[in-house]
Amino acid sequence: MGTDPRNAGRRDVRRIAGAAAAFAVAVAALTGRVAAHSGSLGGSVASATVPTWLVILTGGIVVGGSFLFTSLLTDHDAMRGVNWWRLAVPTPARLRRLAVSVLRVASVGVLLLVLATGFVGPRTPTRNFALLLVWVGWWAGYTTTTYLVGNTWPAVNPWTLPVAAARRLRDRLFGDSDERALPRHWGVWPAVAGLLALVFLEVVSPVGRDPRLLAxxxxxxxxxxxxxAVRYGDAWFERVDPVSRVFAAYGRVAPLQRGENADGDGRVTVRLPGTALTEDPVSDRPGEVAFVVALLWVTTYDGLVATPTWAAAVDPLVGLGVPALAVYAVVLLAGFGAFLGVYRLAARKVRDTADTYVTARAIERWFAPALLPIAAGYHLAHFLGYFLGLAPALGTVALSPFAPPTTLALVLPGWFGTVKLLCVLGGHVLAIWVAHSLAFELFPGVLAAIRSQYPSVMVMIFYTMSSLWVITQPYAPPPYV
Structure with a gap:
């Protein structure tokens, strides 16, 4: 008698679960009782201890959740009922235009205040409005709202009004000028390069503590x-500007989504978190998948370089005469290449396990949205404590940005480390749901859809365990920078 493919599939899942559990135990054994760190200005916030048993338990739950979603949920109609549920909230066009106008004017004012306080404000990091606003209020706090609530960046983008004014001035002086088109073969690779460059600058320069440099x-x-944006039009924000692309990507995870009704009027729909990711793969433009992977990698890299393990690894290389900046740059690019290579290898394995005619490149694009909840979960774990610890300082300084009083950071309790691990776990579980739903949309039948997820589960475990290891390391200032 032949082998039942369902039994073979279950054996594959058990092997995956066993390997992942062993890896979780190994990570926990190497970690011990350690402390999770924050990002820029991280030294201002105390660390929170994370016990060994919690790391082991988290790894077990991740593997168990993966097994549950990939083996038990096979009712496609029920999944669609969850993913397609939405509640439309019509927004009057006049009210929407008024709100956008107010937000854009306010954002320009905040940008000018950041520049002013950056150049002439106090130099103490925890008393400088520019540093606190950019790193605490914007990159930590505001970014969190883009995936927990919805992407409001198109409405608050502070460069929208200056771009519109510059275009009107150009047209008045030189007549109507046609905007140039970005080369099609560039795709969104400029945004990938820009994102990596921004994170590299944040890590290797004092931009996180020097208000003059930040300004x-x-x-x-x-x-x-x-x-x-004046030269290339809105394509600049869509394909080049890394900030806009980051918020747009995170916004797909959020429960509030912007749509259009039959009359073409804008509306907001309320959906279950992450379900918007189950409808469309990323675009087929070059670099789209790479940008999603880069978004996942850069937060990991930002945490990695602030660990004692990194310092111990860099010291011997610098001692041999290798420039420290070269080490940071090589690891940034090599890590990105490794994350991207692992994902692309998994896409090829998905094609084999599903026994499908769909190309590996198409599979890459189809399942890329499932990585976004992992990126969002790790961003939340990485920056939530940082934001909560320094938010009181930001509020105090905002009342008197040019002559602020002495500020204090909030010391978080020891149990907060549990919250950070749960953020990573929550992102992983949501990613499993998205990947599971996408598999049933792409592959016919039940067995092919389930078997296709085995490589995806392994990749997600790899990404998640990497994140768990980083956030359970004590904070150590990046050396030699």
Missing amino acids: TVVLGYSLVTVAG
């Missing part, structure tokens, strides 16, 4: 953004 970077970024 210079913000000014330079503003000038480049305005010039690029």
Whole structure:
């Protein structure tokens, strides 16, 4: 008698679960009782201890959740009922335009205040409005809202009004000028390069603690953004500007989604978190998948370089005469290449296990949205404590940005480390649901859809365990920078 493919599939799942559980135990054994760290200005916030048993338990839950979703949920209609549920909230066009106008004017004012306080405000990091607003209020706090609530960046983008003004001035001086088209073969690779460059700058330079340098970077970024958007139109924000692309990607995870009704009027729909990711793969433009992987990698890299393990690895290389900046750059690019290579290898394995005619490249694009909840979960774990710890300082300084009083950071309790691990776990479980739903949309039948997820489960476990290891390391300032 032949082998039942369902039994073979169950054996594959058990092997995956066993390997992942062993890896979880190994990570826990190497970790011990350690502390999770924050990002920029991280030294201002105390660490929270994470016990060994919790790391082991988290790894077990991740594997168990993966097994549950890939083996038990096979009712396609029921899954669609969850994923397609939405509640439309019509927004009057006049009210929407008024709200957008107010937000854009306010955002321009905040940008100008950031530049002013950056150049002439106090130099103490925890008393400088520019540093606190950019790193605590914007990159940590606001970014969190884009995946927990919805992407409001198109409405609050502070460069929209300067771009519109520059376009009107150009047209008045030179007549109507046609916008140039970005080369099609570039795809979104400029945004990938921009995201990696921004994170590299944040890590290797004092931009996270020097308000003058931060203001210079913000000014330079503003000038480049305005010039690029004037020359290339809205395609600049869609394909080049890494900030806009980050928020757009995170926004697909959020429960609030922007749509259009039959009359073409904008509306907001309320959906279950992450379900918007189950409808469309990423675009087929070059670099789309790479950008999603880069978004996942850069937060991991930002945490990795602030661990004692990193310092211990860099010291011997610098001692041999290798420039420290070269080490940071090589690891940034090599890590990104490794994350991307692992994902692409998994896509080829998905094609084999599903025994499908769908190309590996198409599978890459189809399942890429499932990585976004992992990226969002790790961002939340990485920055939530950082935001909560320094939010009181930001609120105090905002009341008097040019002459702020002495500020204090909030010390988080020891149990907060549990919250950070749960953030990573929650992102992983949501990613499993998205991948499971996408598999049933792409592959016919039940068995092919389930078997296709075995490589995906392994990749998600790899990404998640990497994140768990990083956040359970004590904070150590990146050396030699």
